[in-house]
Amino acid sequence: MSDIERPRYIPVLLLDRQRRLVKTVAFGERTYVGDPFNVIRLFNEKEVDELCILDIDAGRDGYEIDHGFVAELAGECFMPLAYGGGLRDVRQCAPLVRNGVEKFVLGAGTTNPALIGALAGVYGSSSVVACVDYRGGHAFVDGGQRDTGLSPLALAKAAVAAGAGEVIIQSIERDGARTGMDLAMIGTVAAELPVPVIALGGAGEVAHLAEAIDAGAAAAASGSTFSFIGRLRAVLVTYPEDLTDKTGGAP
Template identity: 55%
Template sequence: MRPRIIPILLLDSRKRLVKTRRFAEEVYIGDPFNVLRIFNEKEVDEICVLDINASREGRSPDVGFISELASECFMPLSYGGGIASVSDAAPIFAAGVEKVVLGRVSNRQDVIRTVVNEYGSQAVAACIDCRRVDDAWRVAIDRGEKVIERTPVEQAKLVEQAGVGEIIVQNIDRDGERCGYDESLIRQVSSAVDVPVVALGGAGELGHLVAGLKAGASAVASGSAFTFIGRLRAVLITYPNEDQSRQLIANSVVA
């Protein structure tokens, strides 16, 4: 299966699409339904929608809203935010979402196993948010506000043991910076586990996506690369066309 190129869409508390910078400085992008329709036309590989405040605010997933999103989405859809149990995940899958993304709750192997046992590994991804603390990588939760004494590699091994089918590695320090992924981080995590690793955090152009794949990611994801253009970060919804995608993947093959 060829590597996937995945736009990440972030929802704020009012269900507007925003883009963050180091998990702060929320910039309004647009209406989620309008943006989804644009990505439908561009025939993207997959789309991932994350409610970035749900867990921190103690909100359960809004199943009605998610169902509306799924009905507008013509590509595989992943959803994360506020999922704390299999009872939270069940109506999301029933609404037509193919994959749930577990964030804070991915620290609980029992919850992961319950969801995996019910829906299969292919339907469950864990998102590991991480940042540099005293020159060492640490896992962070609650939009990066709380750091725990576990490295991304240690966390990746734990969620893999619990049964997730995919791991998203989110670099908080490079979120929205458009300076490229931290290739060393991607290499460390992808070489430590056997499940696919998705690189997230830092991509701002197609060359960065190539570098992420070369570093060992099975898929590359971004918000900025597909929503901003130019130094002034003007909003423009983009996605590589078929020829660009083919060339991007060809360039990522390590000789």
């Protein structure tokens, strides 16, 4: 596999309304993981492929993006950075770009083709990531609280048709379970889409990430794999060495 084709392994950091890093279980129960700046510095040292930061309360609470805080986070980040949470208007993204954000992750915005098209028109499709969260065969938004009435595949296809250049497919039920990803869904969505698919939800060890890649994902993302160790879920933020080669990239 060439360096261009090699899979990506992406830590996902969840910010709450208090700017703390947390890890959720099925989008509910939360565990405090640490200070975002310290965790970003650790991932810099580990030469992570890229980093995804999601403000999981912004959309539901309706507060505006704190661009000063995002600028501080991006200033500590030495790898490509994707950011999501509370993105409702293309005008919000210019400050994010100036501050070092390279990709925009849309949650509820995934159901807004006009927003996707506007972002793709200004910043390019490769900068627009549609996050499709699903449970029981239905895609949900607003932190898993609102049923879109669409299947995950249907919503993903609509987002790509509108201009999204990547799709995150995430099982709400497997979030934080650490028992493995929904390989059947990952394979189905990856086979049907002409853009890279990022698998998220359920990984608890490196083997689970590899399984997602084998199922067809272009990248495997996780919070738990890079945040917890052992059966008791002790917090240990890390990036396993077997995900990097001698040049710092994934094998």
